[in-house]
Amino acid sequence: MLTLASILATTALLSLAMLLMLASLLRTGIAGIREWFFSNICLIVALPLFILRDAIPDLLSIILANALLITACCGYYAGCARFLGRPPHLHRLAIVIAILTAVMAIWTYGDNNFVIRVLAITTFNALIFTATAIILLRHRPLNRHPHPYWFAASVALLFAICQMLRGAYFGVIEPPDNLMSFDTIWNVALLSIGAVALPTMTMAAVMMVHDAMLASVEDAANHDHMTGAVSRRWLETIAREQIMRAHRTGKSLSLLIIDLDHFKHINDTHGHAVGDEVLREFARITIASLRDGDALGRLGGEEFGVLLPNTDTEVAIKIANRLREQSQQHVISGSFGACNYSISIGVATVRTGENFDILSARADRALYFAKNNGRNRVEAERDEEKDEGRQGENYMNAAT
DSSP states (O other): OHHHHHHHHHHHHHHHHHHHHHHHHGGGOOTTHHHHHHHHHHHHHHHHHHHTBTTBOHIIIIIIHHHHHHHHHHHHHHHHHHHTTOOOOHHHHHHHHHHHHHHHHHHHHTSOOHHHHHHHHHHHHHHHHHHHHHHHHHSSOTTSOSHHHHHHHHHHHHHHHHHHHHHHIIIIISOOSOTTOOSSHHHHHHHHHHHTHHHHHHHHHHHHHHHHHHHHHHHHHHBOTTTOOBOHHHHHHHHHHHHHHHHHHTOOEEEEEEEETTHHHHHHHHOHHHHHHHHHHHHHHHHHHSOTTOEEEEEETTEEEEEEETOOHHHHHHHHHHHHHHHHTOEEEETTEEEEOOEEEEEEEOOTTOOHHHHHHHHHHHHHHHHTTTSSOEEEEOOGGGOOSSTTOOEEEOOO
8 A cells, every 4th residue: 555655646746836837827728738737736736645545435426537538538638629720529528427427336235346437547547648649649739749749649658558558457357346456567668658648748748839839930030910911030041941952953033122102102091001901912812822832921011922842933933923913902991991902013033152142132133123113013033154145234124
């Protein structure tokens, strides 16, 4: 009994530590934390009841204690489901908890069939831990570091295997009079592993929450909060990587620099709130119309950049003109009335050995030419070596 008390007391301390960590994370509002918090509360309440076996009624030490343990396992699974954006199936879990509690009551006060209780509890624990591992592996966010999810799933599978072994050995092969007996090293080992299951799984949950918080911070840093476009810094980072890849593979890469025409007039006429709405709407329809792999970034104010990997000048011009026509036809309506806008675009395609700064400067010069030749147009800078018919002029009019 002393060994059992030591194991369960250690588990209680671990669970309490995990509970305090989860409590500090509740204010983040991240889905799943409340369920994990509830799970650890159930475990902490259940452990003293197990320790007091034979000192308190079986209703408390067997039925209530195991019901709380089962609820804790269900709570952990529900937390993982919510965290990953999946339905937790709370009604189904509640039905399972009720059925297992009834089974324990029947085989405690009725036939007192120890084997049935062992098989029911260990089978359920194995199933719920396996289901937890499956949902973690199938639905983990692909844009996150996989390590916390693989760790959590591996631990869940390990505990599921231990529960199956415990149920098979002590429920079928060599059933003892009491599942908490310590007559063999196997019972001590399997009981110890089972006791630390939920605290260890909670540790893995905290790792996943930490990863989610870091991803949220990185996402906020890499995106413009108002328009949803990537930040200038992140666009430059992506561009440098793509340019290096283009040089290595010999594929084309183009950059569009976009400026909303007469944007100050929109702010002066309709107000800055409407100007902000125009920027948001432009970014929304532009992102929706770009291809996979393309990137829209806000360079500052009303100026945006679009990175087009695997795209030569001719295709880039077509894309730019599509965006220009799309913006020209876009009417933004509200309590302020209707607001139209247009855009000017400069196009440049990366040259051999060129870095992002030079590419950006060439696209910016093309944009300057577009703005000084009537706006609402697309201009692409030409390679002087190929411009045989227009000596001294480095642009070709790409407006349609």
